[in-house]
Amino acid sequence: MKANEKDYKIYSDAIDQIQQGNEAMIDLFNALEDDVSLVDFKEDVATNIAKAKKKYGNDMVNSKINTLVGEMLSWLDIEDVDLGEEEGEDEQDT
Secondary structure: OOOOHHHHHHHHHHHHHHHHHHHHHHHHHHOOOOOOOOOOOOHHHHHHHHHHHHHHOHHHHHHHHHHHHHHHHHOOOOOOOOOHHHOOOOOOOO
């Protein structure tokens, strides 16, 4: 393929952009973290949540679940717990 100086510049710029894109993708890949669920719902509960969201909408169901779980968690003495680097890890199996 023959190319003039303008063509070389266009291809060179395109290659630079591809390299920058590859570097950005590698950075994103390296920054990935495991998607760990906060709560492992039983299959039937997850199915019912999906049904409720379909019928009543995501916002309403999320609000109801957050209200209920928030109330249940208020019964526990957890104010002195510091998650730090161990967020999401089980310290006790009770």
